[in-house]
Amino acid sequence: MQVDLGALHGLTAVDPDTRRVRVRAGTPLHALGPALAAHGLALANMGDIDQQTLGGALSTSTHGTGLGFTGYSAMVTALRLLTADGNLRWVDAAHEPELFAAARVSLGALGVITEVELQTVPSFLLHAAERSEPIDRVVAEFVQRSRDNDHHEFY
Numbered sequence: 001m002q003v004d005l006g007a008l009h010g011l012t013a014v015d016p017d018t019r020r021v022r023v024r025a026g027t028p029l030h031a032l033g034p035a036l037a038a039h040g041l042a043l044a045n046m047g048d049i050d051q052q053t054l055g056g057a058l059s060t061s062t063h064g065t066g067l068g069f070t071g072y073s074a075m076v077t078a079l080r081l082l083t084a085d086g087n088l089r090w091v092d093a094a095h096e097p098e099l100f101a102a103a104r105v106s107l108g109a110l111g112v113i114t115e116v117e118l119q120t121v122p123s124f125l126l127h128a129a130e131r132s133e134p135i136d137r138v139v140a141e142f143v144q145r146s147r148d149n150d151h152h153e154f155y
């Protein structure tokens with residue numbers, strides 16, 4: 001059975017003090033950034049594309065780059081899970097730590113994530129530098145450049 005969460009999108013709550021937000025799981029990542037920016041907030045990190053849903057990105061442990069950053073799953077502070085027996089419940093580290101840890105990267109195996117609480121950060125600007133370089137130099141300097149920059153990657 002294929003479940004289409006396309007209509008399950010948008011922010012449902014914003015706490016300006018903790019910077020925690022609640023987002024419906026079908027929200028595509030390209031819509032999440034602008035919705036957060038309207039509140040002066042942002043995700044701390046993102047992957048290369050923004051076409052995925054939040055639920056899909058979490059469930060597959062989608063990640064970006066950066067030694068000081070996590071993937072999407074570690075930004076989650078709670079999630080709402082619809083299990084196969086029809087139960088709909090909020091799960092977090094304080095109340096159901098094992099289920100919460102597993103559900104953050106679960107490929108849909110534990111049920112359908114319908115809503116997610118995320119820790120966000122104040123909105124910020126990035127300076128991007130992109131260029132071609134010989135592969136030997138890219139490989140030789142990869143570790144040092146990863147330490148010197150918030151984000152570093154090559155193709």
Ligand SMILES: Cc1cc2nc3c(=O)[nH]c(=O)nc-3n(C[C@H](O)[C@H](O)[C@H](O)COP(=O)(O)OP(=O)(O)OC[C@H]3O[C@@H](n4cnc5c(N)ncnc54)[C@H](O)[C@@H]3O)c2cc1C
Nearest residue numbers: 025047048052053055056057059060062063107108112113
């Ligand atoms: C061009 C391209 C670039 C990419 N770049 C990166 C990158 O930079 N970094 C990275 O880490 N990954 C990257 N990916 C991988 C991508 O982030 C994952 O494939 C992501 O899961 C796709 O999200 P989706 O919404 O399409 O999920 P789907 O493909 O629909 O689902 C993926 C899995 O998650 C489950 N799932 C989806 N929604 C829910 C939900 N609401 N509740 C429970 N389970 C759910 C599904 O059952 C399935 O098992 C890239 C993929 C592509 C095609």
